[in-house]
Amino acid sequence: MYQPKLEKDIRCPxxxxxxxxxxxxxxxxxxxxxxxxxxxxxxxxxxxGNITDAFLAVTLKELQRDEIVLRKSYDEIPPRVEYQLIEKGKFVAPILQSICQWAGAYHKQEVTHTWAHCQKSDYPEKNA
Structure with missing residues (x-):
């Protein structure tokens, strides 16, 4: 996994x-x-969609480290691994939905591959 040379300088929530x-x-x-x-x-x-195995694996590990996603493995043959959101991850889902709604209101563009979850968003009018 990529290790930055400098420590992160996070100054606000x-x-x-x-x-x-x-x-x-x-x-x-x-x-x-x-x-x-x-x-x-x-x-x-x-x-x-359109993510490499390497990026998916690294991103899942980061989300596990940050206590957003839980990885549950079962002692079976063939091996079975499941992923789910834990409390912190469930709490952020509506925030991402709100960002999607905001972006839909302000960024109207023809997109050929709109993500299904974003299509469900009701975009408020900018001047409403």
Whole structure:
């Protein structure tokens, strides 16, 4: 996993929050798990879409470290591993939904591959 040369300089809760759930993949993983509750690795990869195994594995480890996602492995053959949001992760899901609604109101663009969870958002009018 990538190790930064400098220590993070997080000075406020907003910076902490953006560090935890910011970026392309973390928010998608959180949204997928919020919608489906429990997903196996292959299901999660399918839901997130267009993510490499390396990025998915690293991102899941970071979300586990930050106590957003729980990884549960079963002692079975073939091995079974499931992922789900824990309390901290469930709490952030509505916040991401609000960000999606805000972005939908202010960023109207033709997108060929709109994510299904964002299509469910009701975008308020900017001047309403």
């Amino acid at each position: 907003l910076e902490y929050g953006l560090d935890i759930f910011g970026g392309k993949w973390k928010s998608r993983i959180i949204r997928a798990l919020a919608a489906k509750e429990v997903l196996r690795y292959s299901q999660l990869r399918h839901e997130v």
